[in-house]
Amino acid sequence: MTVRVPAKVNVQLAVGGARPDGFHDLANVFLAVGLYDEVTVRPAASLTITCTGPDAEQVPLDRTNLAARAAELLAARHGIAPDVHIHIAKDIPVAGGMAGGSADGAGALLACDTLWGLGSSREELLSICAELGSDVPFSLVGGAALGTGRGERLTELEVGGSFHWVFAVADGGLSTPAVYGEFDRLNEGVSVPDPVASPALLDALCTGDVLALADAVSNDLQPAALSLRPSLADTLAVGAGAGALASLVSGSGPTTAFLVKDEDAAEGVATALRASGTCRAARVAGAPATGARVVAV
Ligand SMILES: C[C@@](CO)(OP(=O)(O)O)[C@H](O)COP(=O)(O)OP(=O)(O)OC[C@H]1O[C@@H](n2ccc(N)nc2=O)[C@H](O)[C@@H]1O
Numbered sequence: 001m002t003v004r005v006p007a008k009v010n011v012q013l014a015v016g017g018a019r020p021d022g023f024h025d026l027a028n029v030f031l032a033v034g035l036y037d038e039v040t041v042r043p044a045a046s047l048t049i050t051c052t053g054p055d056a057e058q059v060p061l062d063r064t065n066l067a068a069r070a071a072e073l074l075a076a077r078h079g080i081a082p083d084v085h086i087h088i089a090k091d092i093p094v095a096g097g098m099a100g101g102s103a104d105g106a107g108a109l110l111a112c113d114t115l116w117g118l119g120s121s122r123e124e125l126l127s128i129c130a131e132l133g134s135d136v137p138f139s140l141v142g143g144a145a146l147g148t149g150r151g152e153r154l155t156e157l158e159v160g161g162s163f164h165w166v167f168a169v170a171d172g173g174l175s176t177p178a179v180y181g182e183f184d185r186l187n188e189g190v191s192v193p194d195p196v197a198s199p200a201l202l203d204a205l206c207t208g209d210v211l212a213l214a215d216a217v218s219n220d221l222q223p224a225a226l227s228l229r230p231s232l233a234d235t236l237a238v239g240a241g242a243g244a245l246a247s248l249v250s251g252s253g254p255t256t257a258f259l260v261k262d263e264d265a266a267e268g269v270a271t272a273l274r275a276s277g278t279c280r281a282a283r284v285a286g287a288p289a290t291g292a293r294v295v296a297v
């Protein structure tokens with residue numbers, strides 16, 4: 001049973017002050033993009049995981065892997081043993097701000113639910129996703145959605161067209177809690193406003209207007225990611241100089257995202273990024289992408 005799950009970019013990431021539970025309230029506008037992990041599950045004697053792909057050695061193969069946790073949570077809810085082998089074919093950068101671990105969690109959940117014939121409702125699956133992590137519900141749903149609360153409460157959004165993106169993959173990852181911690185440090189003594197979704201941004205998504213979307217994108221975690229990884233400013237400058245309509249850090253980073261007009265512009269920006277030596281790889285991807293779905297039985 002194989003499930004394909006997309007990566008995401010946050011076209012708006014508005015971050016509020018730290019909550020007593022350590023999380024931050026968000027207005028998180030997710031857009032699923034066409035870079036995918038594939039999660040395959042098979043019956044096995046016990047729960048085991050393997051992973052292949054360019055970043056495979058950075059992926060934990062124990063029970064902390066979000067795909068393993070998804071299988072365990074689903075099995076526990078149904079009083080069965082999580083005896084599956086999970087294989088992750090990983091193409092989403094690891095610890096890159098593109099929700100690769102979340103994608104694997106959502107993928108394993110859907111794959112196990114299908115393999116075990118459980119037929120869980122969308123609501124049941126989304127509630128397990130929210131338990132796994134703030135970004136996991138969106139990986140299941142895909143498309144575009146506004147995430148509120150810590151990002152797990154989703155309102156699906158209409159997208160009136162397709163968008164072209166280039167992603168610059170950085171060397172090494174950034175820890176999401178460390179970036180939120182740096183956000184808190186940079187905002188010490190400042191009254192952080194409640195996060196609100198931008199009407200102009202939602203409108204740009206709805207109408208498929210790339211220029212309006214480029215004007216409206218924002219990421220409140222970008223100063224924190226740049227503070228922890230100042231070299232990202234060079235990557236952003238290369239993409240902007242090569243004609244990107246908008247250049248921003250993807251979520252907590254360190255992947256940087258470039259919104260471009262069309263496929264030709266995407267190739268131009270990707271070529272400039274590769275030649276610049278400011279990133280490990282440049283990937284072209286379209287959006288919106290569909291959420292987790294079974295691709296092979
Ligand atoms: C920043 C975002 C943007 O979409 O993702 P990435 O760019 O890292 O992929 C998310 O908010 C990451 O979501 P996710 O990676 O699922 O985070 P979780 O596992 O729920 O939480 C990991 C840690 O991040 C911090 N965290 C996460 C979400 C949130 N709303 N406030 C937080 O402060 C907390 O320190 C928490 O302990």
Ligand SMILES: Nc1ncnc2c1ncn2[C@@H]1O[C@H](COP(=O)(O)OP(=O)(O)O)[C@@H](O)[C@H]1O
Pocket residue numbers: 058059060064065066067088093094095096097098099100101102104105173174176252253
């Ligand atoms: N299936 C998985 N794939 C990648 N990382 C995972 C997975 N499960 C757990 N992790 C852990 O989650 C951390 C964050 O990885 P990832 O989800 O790729 O990045 P981000 O949170 O920046 O989007 C990794 O450093 C790793 O320790």
